[in-house]
Amino acid sequence: MLKIGVFVCWCGSNIAATVDVKQVVEAVKLQQGVVFATDYQYMCSEAGQLIMRNAIEEYKLDGVVICSCSPRMHEATFRKNAERAGLNPFMVEIANIREHCSWIHKDVEEGTIKAIALANAAIAKVKLNAPLISGESGVTKRALVIGGGIAGIQTALDIAEAGFQVDIVEKSPTIGGNMAKLDKTFPTLDCSACILTPKMVDAAANPNIELLTYSEVEKVSGFVGNFKATIRKKARYINTDLCTGCGDCMSKCPSKKGKNEFNCGLNNRPAIYIPFAQAIPNVAVIDPVQCIKITKDKCGLCQTVCSAKAIDYKQQDEIIEREYGAIVAATGYKPIKLDKFDEYGYSQSKDVITSLELERLMNAAGPTGGKLVKPSDGSHPHTITFIQCVGSRDISGRGKCYCSKICCMYTAKHAMLIRDKYPDVNVNVFYIDVRTPGKNYDEFYRRAVEEYNVNYIKGQVGKVYESDGHLVLQASDLLNNEQILVNSDMVVLATAIEADESAKKVASMLTASIDTNNFLTEAHAKLRPVESPTAGIFLSGVCQGPKDIPETVSQASACAAKVIGLLSKAKLVTNPCVAHSDELLCNGCSNCANVCPYGAIGYETKLINDHGIRENRRVAVVNPALCQGCGACTVACPSGAMDLFGFSNSQIMAEVEAICKK
C-alpha cells in the first residue's frame, strides 16, 4: 500500500479565506493511503518545502499531493523539492485549489467541499503515478529569428556574439523594420538611422548571422532543440551576388508608379528598387506586379543598363529547409487602418496624416528631403495639431482596447522637433492622459510644454473638417469645460499600433499561443516575459505587446540570453510523460502513427512472448526523444495498448471517479 502525504497550502489568505484548510486536512486523512496531512501558510516557501521534505523522510512517503496554486505555477518547485528528499519528482501531484477554487468561489462551505473533491482526485491519481526518469535529447546549435526589425536584429546580434549561428528571416526586401522609418528617437533625440544602421551592418557582417530577406517561414515542425523550418525565399529577380546596389536600374525604370512602402506611400518608386539608401542587403528587388517585363514581357531596360548583369527575370522562389534549436518571434507591429475613424478626416484631407507619415515627412531621406510641408500643396504650415489615442484604449470595436504605449512620447517628440526647427509653427496636442513612465520620459514631455511651448489641451477631438482652406478641429477642452474650435494647417494622428498581420500565422506555425489582440502570449506575465509557453519559442519586441525602442532592445537581449541558455546546453532533459505501447496488447494497426504529429511512433517486428506463445508481431514503438506527450495516439488506439506516462488511462479514470463520487 502506497503511503501518501497531503500538504494543504493557505497561500496566505488567497486560499485560506475561502477554503477551510483545516477541514480539508481532516477530510483527506480519511482517504485510504493518506498517512500524513498538514496545512501551512506558504507551502512554496523554504519553510513549507522543509515540512514536505521532512514528512517524506519521516513517513517514508511514496507519493505527495500538494493542494495549492496551479501546477503551472509551482509544480516544478514541488517536484524538485521531492527530489531533494529522495522521492521521484513524478510522484508529486498538485490539486489546484487556488485558481480553480478559492479565487473563484466566495462561499467557504462551497469552496471547502470543492477543495476536498479536488484533493481527493489528486490523491486518487497519485496512487497510480509511477516514478519516471527524464530522458535526453540533443540541441541543434542554430537559432531562427522571424522578423528583421530592431528586435530581431538585436536578438540575432546577441546570439551571434555568443557564438551561435542565427538566421534572420525578414519578409520585406531589407532588414530594419519600422525603426528604419523613424526620424529621431525619444527621449534623447538621436537620429534613428544613425543608431540603427550600424546594427544592420553588423548583422550583415557577422559571420554567424545569415540574412534571409524577402523570405517567409512557411512551415515549422519538431520541438525544443530540434525544430525544422521550411523557408520560402521569394524571387527578387536579382542575382544578389552580382548586384552592386549602384541604382542605375532605378533611374532607368519606366514604371515609376509604385507606392513607396518605405515612405508610407507618400511618394512613388520604380518597379525595380532599393527600399532605401542604407538598405541591407543593399541590392535591388523587382516588384513583379509592377514590372512591365515580367507582366507583359516588354521593356527589359534594367537588364540592358545593369553592368553587373545581375537581373534575372526568370528567377524562381527558393525553398530552404533548415534545422534549429530555438526560434524567436520578432514579427513587430504596424499602425492600424484608419478607415473606421472618418471623423478625423484622414481619408478626406491630405493634410491629415499619421505620426509614422510625419516621421517620413521630417526625415532628411524622406519624400520632402526633411522639409516639413503640407502634403496637399507643399506650402509651409503655420499650425499643426496632434490628436493622441487615435484607436487606442478603444473598446467600441473601432480600435484597440489597449494603450499603444509609444504615442505620448513620440507625439511630445514630434511637437518638440517641430517647435525647434520651425519656431513660427504653433503646435497643439489633444490628449486624454499623458503617460510617461520611463527614465527621463516625463522630463522630456515637460520640456515640450515648458521649453518649447507646445500647447497641450486635455480633451478629445470630435471631428476634423475643412473650411476656408484650413482644417478645423471641434474638440473638448475639458479643464475649461468648453467645446472649442481650433484651426490648423495639418493634423497628425497618433495612430494605435497593432500586431503585424504575420503574427497570427507565425504563432500558429510555432504553436505559440496568442491573445485576442494577436499579441503572442508570454509563458508568465511577470516571471517569464520573453518565453512563449511552447518550449523553445521566444518572444522579442512588439509581437509580445506594445513597447518602445529601449524596451524592445532590452527585451530582445533578454530573449537572446534565453536562447543562448538553451543553445549552450549539450543535452535537453526531455519530458518523461511520453507515450508507450504495451507490446502484448498492440495490434500493429498504425492508427496511432497516423495521428502522431511528431512521427514519434514506428513499427518493429518483434518476437513477443505472449503468455508462453512466442511469435513475431508487428508492434508500435515510441521514440521517447521525439514524443512530446500529447496523448492523441492513446485515443486512436482501440486496444488500449498505447498509454501515456503521467496521464495514463487509469490515472485519468481515477480522477474522474474521485470527482464524481458523491
Add this chain to the structure above:
Amino acid sequence: MQGLELKLKERLQKLLDDGTVDCVIGWTKGEFIYDVTPAIFTKESGLDGFVYNSFCGANLSKYLVSQITSDKKFAVILKPCDTYSMNQLITEHRVNRENIYIIGVGCSGHIDIDKVKAQGVSGITNVIDNDNNIIINSIYGDSKIEKASVLLSKCQSCKGSELKISDEIIGEGIKTPTCDERFDGVKKLEAMTAEERFAFWKSELSKCIRCNACRNICPACTCRTCVFDNARSNVAAKANATEFEEKMFHIIRAFHVAGRCTDCGECSRVCPQSIPLHLLNRKFIKDINEFYGDYQAGEESNQRNPLVNFTESDIEATVISDKEGK
C-alpha cells in the same frame, strides 16, 4: 449455385495440389443444407465436406487475422462485400497479404434460413437458388419463395457486385436488388424523439447477454485483447451488471470500429438476441459521410480512416450539442 460449388472445389484442389496454397478457408457442410460452418481445409485433409451454397453468408476475412504469424499460405473465398473487410485488414496490417490467395466469388445474395422458416416452411431437405426465386424441397413437398423476401439483412443493402480485391474471380455475380436504402433504419430512429430513441435502445440493448458474438465475428474488432477483457483498462466487464454497461459496451465497440467498419453486417447477423447492432455502426458511417464527406472503409487498402484524419474546417462538436429539435 451448384455449378459454382463444383468450380470452386476444382480450382481449390488444384491450388492445394500445385502448392500455391497450404490451406483453404471455406465452408463445410452440416447436417442440413443451411447449417454450413466456416472451416479450414488442408492438403492432408483434402476438400471433403467443402460446400458453397446460398447459406454461405459469413464473412471469412476475419479468420485470416489469427493466421498472420503463420508461414502457411491460405486461399480464402471472399464475396464482394467481404473484400472491403479484407482491404481494411490489409490497411491495418492485420493480415499478411503475401500469404493470402483471394478467390473472389460472384454473388447474388445469400439467404437467411430464419426468414425462410418464418414463412412457415419446415422439414427442409434442399434449396435450389435460381437468383430471383428459390425452390425449397422439404419432406412435405416443394415450395417456391421470392428470394428477395428471405435475403440476409446485410444483402438487403448490398454494396454491389464489384470485388475490391482478389487474385482470381470465379463465377459472375449481380448486385442484389436492395429492398431498403442503407440509412433508412438510422433515419427512422433520428426522426424519433429523444425519449423514443432512448426507449428503443434501452429495450434493444437490455436483450444483450454479452455473448460477444458481435465482437468475435466483426472483422474490424481484431484486438488481441479487447478493452472489455483487459482488467487494467478500467472498463473490463464480462456481463452487463447495469443498464449503463449495456450501453457502454456497444457505444465503445461502435466507436472503436468507427471509420473502420465496412458495414458488412455480420454483427447483426450473428446476434442471438437479434439486436440491430448495425444501426449503431451505420449511424457513425452516416455521420462521417455527412460531416466529413463520403467514405467507405475498405474501398481500397491503405486509406486513412476519418478518425485519424481531419481538415481545418471540420464541423464543430458544438453543432451537435446545440442542435435544435427532438
Add this chain to the structure above:
Amino acid sequence: MKKDMELANEVIRISGANPIRCMKCGKCSASCPSFNEMEYAPHKFVDMVVHGRIEELMESKSIFHCLSCFACVERCPRGVEPAKIVEAIRVVKQRQIGENYLDANDIPAIVDEQIPQQALVSAFRKFKK
C-alpha cells in the same frame, strides 16, 4: 445618498449604458452639436450619473437640449453611450406622473416659431398624463 444611487442605477438600467467605462477623454463633448446650449456637457453628465447626481440633471434643461443625434454614442471609444443615458434621464423624469403635465393653454408662452410641429405633437403625447 442611497436614494441617489438608486436613481442612478435606474438610469443605468433603463439606458443599458455603462458609464463606469468612461475614461474621461471628452470625445462626447467634442462631438456634441448642442454643447453650447447645455448646462452640463455630455462628459459631465456621464460623470454625474457615476456619482449619483441624477436629481441635479433632472432639474437641468440640458437633458432636453440633447438632440439625440447620437454623435457621442458613435464616437465614444469606450462604448459608454452618453445619449442613451440622457434619454434614460428624460424617461425617469417623464415617469414622475404629474410633474410634467403639459397644458395646451400654456404652450404658446413657451414655444417659439422654430419648434417643429412634430416636436409639439410628440411632447403632447408624452406629457398629457
Add this chain to the structure above:
Amino acid sequence: MQEVKDFKPTIVAFCCNWCSYAGADLAGSSRLSYPADVKIIRVPCSGRVNPMFILKAFERGADGVIICGCHPGDCHYSTGNYYTRRRLALLYSMLDYMGIERGRTRVEWVSAAEGVKFSTVMNKFVEDIRALGECVKLGDIRCKD
C-alpha cells in the same frame, strides 16, 4: 422549481494543459467566478480525452461533461484538437442518437488568454445542466446517492 434551484450537478471539465487549463487559471487570477459544480481535470491535450473517460464520468454520476482545448489551428501539439473535434462530434452525435440529452456533452475552445470566455462557458454550461436536471439516462444506479 425550488428543487431545480437546489440541484447541485456534478460537472467534469477536461482542460488541455496549454490553453484551456491556463485559461481557467486566468479566470481564477482574474476572480471571474463560475459555479463550484465544475471540477477540472488536467490533460496534456484535448486529444488525450478518450470517449471512455466521458462515459466513465457519466457512469459515476456526472451530469455534464465538457472538454476544452486550444482553438483549432492553435493546438500546442499542432493537430491534437482536430482529432478531438472529429472524435467528439461523432461520439456526441451517437449519444444523441441513443436518446441521451445533447446538452450534457460539450466541446469548447478556450485559449490561455480567454479567462473571461472560460468563466462564461462554464456559467452557461452549468446553467444548461441545471435546466436538464440530474442525468438519469446514463449512469450506474449504484453510483448515485
